Amino acid sequence: MTVQVMLISPALNAALREARFDGDAPLDAAGARRARAVAAAVPAADRYLRGPSERCAGTADALGLRAGPEPAVRGWDMGRWSGRRLAAVSTAEPEAVSAWLTDPSAVPHGGESLLDLCLRAEHWLETVGTTESAEGTGGHRVLSVVEPAVVRAMMVAALALPVEAFWRLDVAPLTLTALSGRSRRWNLRCGQPLSPAPDPALQ
Numbered sequence: 001m002t003v004q005v006m007l008i009s010p011a012l013n014a015a016l017r018e019a020r021f022d023g024d025a026p027l028d029a030a031g032a033r034r035a036r037a038v039a040a041a042v043p044a045a046d047r048y049l050r051g052p053s054e055r056c057a058g059t060a061d062a063l064g065l066r067a068g069p070e071p072a073v074r075g076w077d078m079g080r081w082s083g084r085r086l087a088a089v090s091t092a093e094p095e096a097v098s099a100w101l102t103d104p105s106a107v108p109h110g111g112e113s114l115l116d117l118c119l120r121a122e123h124w125l126e127t128v129g130t131t132e133s134a135e136g137t138g139g140h141r142v143l144s145v146v147e148p149a150v151v152r153a154m155m156v157a158a159l160a161l162p163v164e165a166f167w168r169l170d171v172a173p174l175t176l177t178a179l180s181g182r183s184r185r186w187n188l189r190c191g192q193p194l195s196p197a198p199d200p201a202l203q
Contacts, residue, residue: 005128005179006043006143007151008194010051010059011035012173019086021078021109022147027058031173035062038174038194045143051075053147059174060145067145072124075147079111104163115163121150122157126183151177158186 011031015022027035039062048067050056052074060067081089090097096108104115112120128142146154148171156166158179171177171191178189 004141007177010055021081026054032062037196039063041194045141049144051146076149077111079109081109118153121153
C-alpha cells in the first residue's frame with residue numbers, strides 16, 4: 001500500500017532563536033501567532049501525530065490539529081547539553097563538539113547519537129504504513145509535527161543517504177516535507193512553506 005507521510009516542522013521558539021540545544025522549551029507567543037496564521041494551509045490526513053516536545057505540542061494546537069504524542073518521533077536527545085547554547089558548549093568542550101559533528105556514532109553529551117537518531121527514523125518509516133488506513137480514503141496519509149532534526153533524519157533514511165548528509169540538510173520552521181511510497185522506496189518533496197490564508201479584505 002502506498003503511504004504518504006507529511007512532516008511539519010514546528011514554529012520558532014526562544015531556544016532556536018538563541019541557537020540552544022532545545023531542552024523542551026515551549027512555543028513562544030510569536031511562534032504561536034505564526035502557526036495560527038498558516039493553519040489553513042495544513043493538508044488533510046487520516047492520522048495526525050506529533051513529537052512529544054512542548055514545541056511540537058504548541059505548534060499542533062496552534063495549527064488546529066488533534067495530534068497525539070508519538071514517542072517514536074521524539075526529538076534528538078542531546079543529554080546534558082539540552083538547554084545550553086551551542087556557542088557555550090563549543091567553547092567549553094571543543095573536542096566533544098568536534099566528535100559530535102564528525103562521528104555519527106559519538107555521544108559526548110550522553111544522549112542519542114546521530115546514527116541512532118537516523119536508525120530510529122528509518123524504523124518508524126518502515127512501520128508507519130502498517131496501521132490500517134481510514135475507510136474510504138484510498139490510501140494512508142499520516143501528518144506529524146516533528147522537530148527539524150527528526151525531519152532531517154527522515155530524509156536521510158528515506159533516500160538511503162550517508163548519515164553524514166544530515167548536516168547538509170536544512171529544515172525551516174513551519175515547512176512541509178512529504179514522503180510518498182512505501183518502505184525503502186520513497187519519493188521526497190521537501191521544504192514547502194505553509195502560507196498564511198489570504199486576507200479577504202485584500203481580495
